[in-house]
Amino acid sequence: MTVDPFTDPLPRLALGFTGNRLDRDDRIRRDPEALWALQMNPQARWLVLDGLNPVVRGEGDDFDLHWARRSEAPPEDAVFLGVDDGGVPRFAVAGSAADLGGQALIAMDARAAAMRLGDARAGIVAQARSLLDWHARHRFCAACGGQTRMEKAGYARTCQACAAEHFPRTDPVVIMLAIDGDRCLLGRQPRFPKGFLSALAGFVEPGESLEEAVARELYEEAGIRTGRVRYVASQPWPFPSSLMIGAFAEATSTEIVIDETELEEVRWATRDEVRAALAGDGPFKAPPPLAIAHTLLKAWTDL
């Protein structure tokens, strides 16, 4: 039976940085008194990010995010993450692992922490990291240069000079497999390790649909023309604030014309090669499960 990646039902997908179940309760953002009450709740906990790296603790099965009490957490500029299933209010704040003291706490690279957590807690890391990074880089108004102040529990900044409101950004990125029968298109950016191949990707530009961005990127980076586009899945990528939008694109041409400023290598890979690479035994190295490129490759080979 012939597989049609554009109409066949998709297999179950596993996606990194997703599954965050905190209730973000946006009413709290408009209600300073309710926010204050949540912060004063003795159960409330703070995730501290040190240089944007979450503070973690424990080894093996005990490995976890460290949730600080109010008395331990830096007092200024916490963002509200949400309320968990047990009714515990959760916040995130910039601070230092060393200042928390008393326990074996370290600040761990967010990718490494997310890979070790391997579940919905990684989604909380994504939310916290993107928000705190945005606040750190938007202390001044883009309209008038005045100082801005955190508002709405961390979901806005307001200019103290001209009252302009600024909101956290999410930058859409299309990431796609061009598919030609039993082959898909993979590439390697110069910054990738040798032997590593992944799906092609690029930022969506102003005035462009997702389908148009997919077609443009594949043509610009690899000279490949495409027809049908199928949305597969999305995931946050908090470095600093991307939303990765994964798709399949039907190749209508096959001759590769590589954009050497973007990519060092582009090639077609067969389904068998991709399966072997995902199993760690292929002619190239595949992206890790945390990356949506892995999910796209797995979805395509599992069809």
Ligand SMILES: [Zn+2]
């Ligand atoms: Zn301003």
